[in-house]
Amino acid sequence: MATTISRIHRRDIIKSVLIVLPSIILIGIFVYGFIGNTIYTSLTDWGESAGLALHPVKHFVGLNNYKKLFTDIIQNRFRQDLVNMVFYSIFLLTGTLSLGLFLAVLLDRSVKYEGFFRTVFLYPMSLSFIVTGTIWRWLLAPSGGVNLIPEIFGLPRGKFLWISNRQTILIFNWQNVLTILLVPFTLLMIYLLIKNFIKADIKKGIIYSIAAFFFLLYIFVLRNILPPVLPYKEPHGFKLATIGIIIAAVWQYSGYTMALYLAGLRGLPASIREASKIDGATEFQYYLKIAIPNIRPITLSAVIILSHISLKLFDLIYAMAGADNINTGHPSINMYLTTFRANQFAMGAAMAVVLFIIAALFIIPYMVHSHKERKSG
Amino acid sequence: MRDINVKKSFFYGFLIVLALAYLVPVYMAIVTSLKNPAEISLPTAWAFPEHINFGGFAQAFSLLKTDVFNSLILAFSATIISAFIGSINGYVFSKNRFKGSEIIFTLLLFGMFIPYQIILIPLFQLLNFFGLYGSLTGLILAHIVYGIPIVTLIFRNFYDQISNSIMESGRLDGAGYFGLYFGLILPLSIPGFVVVGIWQFTQIWNEFLWGITLTRTESNPITVGLAQLAGGQAVSWNIPMAGALMAAVPVLIIYIFLGKYFIKGLLSGSVKE
Numbered sequence: 001m002a003t004t005i006s007r008i009h010r011r012d013i014i015k016s017v018l019i020v021l022p023s024i025i026l027i028g029i030f031v032y033g034f035i036g037n038t039i040y041t042s043l044t045d046w047g048e049s050a051g052l053a054l055h056p057v058k059h060f061v062g063l064n065n066y067k068k069l070f071t072d073i074i075q076n077r078f079r080q081d082l083v084n085m086v087f088y089s090i091f092l093l094t095g096t097l098s099l100g101l102f103l104a105v106l107l108d109r110s111v112k113y114e115g116f117f118r119t120v121f122l123y124p125m126s127l128s129f130i131v132t133g134t135i136w137r138w139l140l141a142p143s144g145g146v147n148l149i150p151e152i153f154g155l156p157r158g159k160f161l162w163i164s165n166r167q168t169i170l171i172f173n174w175q176n177v178l179t180i181l182l183v184p185f186t187l188l189m190i191y192l193l194i195k196n197f198i199k200a201d202i203k204k205g206i207i208y209s210i211a212a213f214f215f216l217l218y219i220f221v222l223r224n225i226l227p228p229v230l231p232y233k234e235p236h237g238f239k240l241a242t243i244g245i246i247i248a249a250v251w252q253y254s255g256y257t258m259a260l261y262l263a264g265l266r267g268l269p270a271s272i273r274e275a276s277k278i279d280g281a282t283e284f285q286y287y288l289k290i291a292i293p294n295i296r297p298i299t300l301s302a303v304i305i306l307s308h309i310s311l312k313l314f315d316l317i318y319a320m321a322g323a324d325n326i327n328t329g330h331p332s333i334n335m336y337l338t339t340f341r342a343n344q345f346a347m348g349a350a351m352a353v354v355l356f357i358i359a360a361l362f363i364i365p366y367m368v369h370s371h372k373e374r375k376s377g
Numbered sequence: 378m379r380d381i382n383v384k385k386s387f388f389y390g391f392l393i394v395l396a397l398a399y400l401v402p403v404y405m406a407i408v409t410s411l412k413n414p415a416e417i418s419l420p421t422a423w424a425f426p427e428h429i430n431f432g433g434f435a436q437a438f439s440l441l442k443t444d445v446f447n448s449l450i451l452a453f454s455a456t457i458i459s460a461f462i463g464s465i466n467g468y469v470f471s472k473n474r475f476k477g478s479e480i481i482f483t484l485l486l487f488g489m490f491i492p493y494q495i496i497l498i499p500l501f502q503l504l505n506f507f508g509l510y511g512s513l514t515g516l517i518l519a520h521i522v523y524g525i526p527i528v529t530l531i532f533r534n535f536y537d538q539i540s541n542s543i544m545e546s547g548r549l550d551g552a553g554y555f556g557l558y559f560g561l562i563l564p565l566s567i568p569g570f571v572v573v574g575i576w577q578f579t580q581i582w583n584e585f586l587w588g589i590t591l592t593r594t595e596s597n598p599i600t601v602g603l604a605q606l607a608g609g610q611a612v613s614w615n616i617p618m619a620g621a622l623m624a625a626v627p628v629l630i631i632y633i634f635l636g637k638y639f640i641k642g643l644l645s646g647s648v649k650e
Contacts, residue, residue, distance in 0.1 A: 011554075012473060012554050013473075013475045015473075015554050015555075016469045016473045016475055016478070017475070019465055019466065019468075019469050020466055020469050020470070020478075020481065023462065023466055023485060023525050023529070024481060024485070026522050026525060027484070027485050027488050027522075027525060027526070030488075030496065030500070030522045030523065031487065031488040031491065031496065031523075033499075034495070034496035034499040034500060035491070035495050035496065037498075037499040038495050038496065038497075038498055038499060041498055041499075103395075106392060106395075111392070112389075116396075117392055117396055119632075119633065119636060120396045120399050120400060121395075121396070121399055122632075122636075122640070123399075123629065123632055123633075124399070124402075125643070126579055126628050126629065126631070126632035126639060127583065127625050127628060127629070128582070128583030128584075128585065128600050128624060128625075128628075129583070129585065130583075130585050130600040130603050130604050130621075130624070131583075131600075131603065131621045131624050131625045132402065134603060134604075134607040134617050134618070134620075134621045135402045135403075135405060135406045135618065135621055136402065137607065138405065138406075138409065138422075138614055138617075138618065139401070139402060139405055141419055141422075142419075143419045143420070144418075144419030144420065144422040145405065145419070145422050145423075148419075148420070148422065148423060251399070251402075255399075256643065259640055259643060259644065260644065263644060304490075308490060308492075311492045312492065312493075312586075314585070314586055315585040315586065315600075318585070318589075318604060319604055319607065322608060332492065332494055335494045335497075336494075336586075336589075336590065339497070339498060340590055345498055348498065349498055351494070352492070352494040352495045352497065352498070353495065355492045355494050355495065356491065356492055356494070356495040359490070359491065359492050363487070363490040363491075367483060367486065367487060367490070370483075371479070371480070371483040374479060374483075375479055
């Protein structure tokens with residue numbers, strides 16, 4: 001009896017493996033194999049001369065393309081695109097998270113016609129970026145649409161150039177980019193080391209101290225000794241032309257964070273709300289001190305998904321500003337132009353790899369985390 | 378008592394203003410699409426059309442009808458095929474776990490989080506090699522393959538909610554591996570198919586990057602057609618607005634009438650339900 005069961009069991013396992021095998025092979029080739037292939041392409045010179053030839057001659061050039069992306073004067077645009085992407089991500093995240101949470105809290109008290117309001121706040125999410133981008137482009141036209149709104153209140157019409165703006169603010173020198181990136185990390189390390197020493201966790205405290213020490217060493221000493229990343233000053237900053245795109249993106253995705261937060265708030269047991277009421281907490285205090293800390297895992301999921309979306313702003317930027325608008329650029333658009341318009345496949349591949357690495361920094365820890373959770377839960 | 382009423386009406390007034398703000402783009406698209414080209418000018422952008430004119434829709438439709446048709450074929454075929462792949466995969470990863478199946482599942486999921494630029498060049502090369510570059514078939518293939526992670530995830534979450542005791546009693550009745558799937562699980566899967574179907578259909582309908590990089594003009598999906606229509610400087614704005622509404626209507630209908638299922642698909646994208 002026992003042997004027949006295990007024989008059936010073994011046969012079931014074989015069936016299971018055979019069922020998922022095609023998916024494993026397809027994902028193996030189309031995801032993992034293709035990632036490897038793109039990384040390889042990025043290390044060649046494909047596209048320099050024989051872009052679309054039947055048998056293009058490729059030479060291995062090591063990290064040359066990456067060096068060009070970060071230091072060559074011709075690739076100035078790519079560096080500004082990276083800066084734009086950082087700003088797009090920061091504003092998309094803070095905008096959608098705060099607006100979404102605000103909407104969720106508004107709807108989290110037995111609101112009449114809640115279904116209607118939820119539908120209205122969430123519908124933009126169902127639409128294509130191309131559809132919404134086309135409409136927003138018209139809304140943000142320089143002398144119409146949104147700029148006319150002040151007239152309703154008797155004010156002079158707005159003059160802001162939304163998408164064709166050429167102004168840059170918060171300008172910094174690319175030679176200082178490492179320092180600027182390291183400052184927040186250094187502050188974080190100092191915060192963590194103080195926290196751990198107070199908690200008397202000496203081991204962790206020492207690790208953070210070492211990290212902080214090396215960061216500070218770079219910022220105050222090494223930076224002045226080492227040769228600069230660029231031989232000349234190169235200004236980059238926040239392009240005002242991106243504001244319109246950020247507004248459209250926040251409009252489109254705040255309903256999504258609202259839906260996530262609302263699901264989280266509804267998942268909290270009613271008893272803790274009652275308990276906090278009995279303790280004399282106001283509604284505001286309930287959300288600030290109890291509800292929001294309790295739905296932190298949702299914020300984590302939302303941050304991951306939204307940073308992923310900010311990497312995909314390609315469609316929205318394409319529809320609102322066109323691929324050739326330098327001021328609203330994004331690495332994904334640059335990758336498209338470099339690869340499919342200029343046929344510089346190797347350089348395009350290098351851009352894709354940079355994008356991929358940035359995405360992987362967020363996604364891999366998240367996937368490991370949720371894998372462990374699935375195993376334990 | 379009066380105080381509470383004042384507070385309440387203030388609260389609802391605020392909600393209504395917010396809702397109206399969210400609806401502004403739709404209002405703008407509708408009024409602009411119904412105007413005469415001669416009537417469209419920036420200073421009167423907010424005004425109602427003086428004479429309702431469906432010419433914009435007629436022109437947009439004649440310009441975009443092949444693209445709409447392509448998108449319908451694309452979205453229906455890719456959605457149906459990937460839903461069945463997801464269902465059978467989900468059956469394995471939920472009800473027939475084996476040693477290593479969890480890690481395989483996690484490795485499959487990775488495919489839905491990558492920025493697609495990283496696979497675009499080899500995908501283009503592969504389709505070119507098989508003579509599928511530029512065709513709708515190539516685009517359908519791409520959507521099916523890269524849809525595997527999300528459809529598998531949604532079905533797995535769905536089957537996790539079906540109690541294992543049903544499986545046990547099915548086994549006691551003598552049902553085998555596929556008997557359980559076709560006789561028991563599949564008939565219970567209709568809500569799962571609805572969620573996956575809606576999610577995949579809207580995602581594929583809305584997709585743009587592969588459309589613009591992998592298809593030629595005659596097999597462009599609607600998003601590419603619309604982007605080209607709106608990107609041209611010469612056309613008057615009622616046509617792209619009508620085109621945008623045409624591209625929006627199928628997904629909006631799905632969203633408004635089957636919103637509950639749409640949200641389920643949406644939330645499952647955050648890995649845990």
